[in-house]
Amino acid sequence: MSFGSNLEKLRKECKISQSKLGSALGITQQMISSYEKDISSPNIETLIKIADFFEISIDRLVGHIVKSENPESQKIQFDHLFDSFSFEDKERCLFILKTLLLDREKANEKFLKKKNG
Numbered sequence: 001m002s003f004g005s006n007l008e009k010l011r012k013e014c015k016i017s018q019s020k021l022g023s024a025l026g027i028t029q030q031m032i033s034s035y036e037k038d039i040s041s042p043n044i045e046t047l048i049k050i051a052d053f054f055e056i057s058i059d060r061l062v063g064h065i066v067k068s069e070n071p072e073s074q075k076i077q078f079d080h081l082f083d084s085f086s087f088e089d090k091e092r093c094l095f096i097l098k099t100l101l102l103d104r105e106k107a108n109e110k111f112l113k114k115k116n117g
Contacts, residue, residue: 005038
């Protein structure tokens with residue numbers, strides 16, 4: 001996916017107009033439109049503002065996939081899947097991950113109590 005396609009997808013997922021996004025970033029609606037149509041590209045400062053606004057990495061924003069010696073690594077698979085989720089699905093995924101970590105902590109505490117108790 002191109003930067004413009006990614007930007008448009010993110011903007012629509014967040015249900016924000018080009019005009020409102022432009023205002024939030026200090027640029028015009030026309031500039032947002034030209035980015036989404038891949039007519040022009042933002043400078044690095046604007047790219048950082050956009051990534052910060054959507055709380056994503058610049059890599060994801062521009063569609064860059066880090067090349068790895070092991071393309072089947074779990075991190076790459078996870079990152080690819082996570083990036084494809086909607087905002088709501090990402091929230092659910094984070095909730096599940098936090099729950100898994102909390103369960104592991106509780107199991108470890110229980111084990112230590114049993115071992116030392």
